[in-house]
Amino acid sequence: MAVHEQPRRSSGFDLPTLRGNRTTSASGPAVSAVTGTSTARAYALALLAGVALRIAAVAGTAMMTLMWVAEWPPARHLADGSPSMSANPFVDYHVIYAVTLIALAVVAAGDALGLGRRWAKLPIVRDHGWLR
Numbered sequence: 001m002a003v004h005e006q007p008r009r010s011s012g013f014d015l016p017t018l019r020g021n022r023t024t025s026a027s028g029p030a031v032s033a034v035t036g037t038s039t040a041r042a043y044a045l046a047l048l049a050g051v052a053l054r055i056a057a058v059a060g061t062a063m064m065t066l067m068w069v070a071e072w073p074p075a076r077h078l079a080d081g082s083p084s085m086s087a088n089p090f091v092d093y094h095v096i097y098a099v100t101l102i103a104l105a106v107v108a109a110g111d112a113l114g115l116g117r118r119w120a121k122l123p124i125v126r127d128h129g130w131l132r
Contacts, residue, residue: 039063047104050114054132057105061098068094108132 040063046056074092078084110116116132125131 047101048114050110050116051119052131053105053108053110053116054130057101060101064094064098064101068092068098 039059043056043060043063046052047060071092071094074084074086076084076086104110108116110119119125120132
């Protein structure tokens with residue numbers, strides 16, 4: 001055992017650790033991947049519950065836009081070298097999801113299918129319409 005290593009203690013169960021997988025500093029990809037997943041789950045929860053649809057739609061559309069830009073230019077070949085067969089270089093699922101998020105907020109889908117009406121009756125939401 002090296003000088004900087006701690007002895008392994010068995011507590012009955014093991015939690016996953018990122019120590020063995022780190023290739024960069026603590027603020028590297030491992031941390032941002034966890035944060036990105038949590039953020040996406042928060043948007044999904046807001047959309048499923050029908051609360052804060054405006055905020056979730058704006059933030060989710062921004063996230064989809066950034067993901068679309070990250071994949072630009074569209075791949076002409078797949079990882080195995082075969083052609084992607086995509087005839088449309090602009091619209092992919094990120095754009096479709098972004099438009100869907102905006103449509104859900106515009107039609108106030110949470111009022112009919114979620115907790116949107118109860119959310120709208122809260123005093124803080126009544127005072128600040130952008131929370132709707």
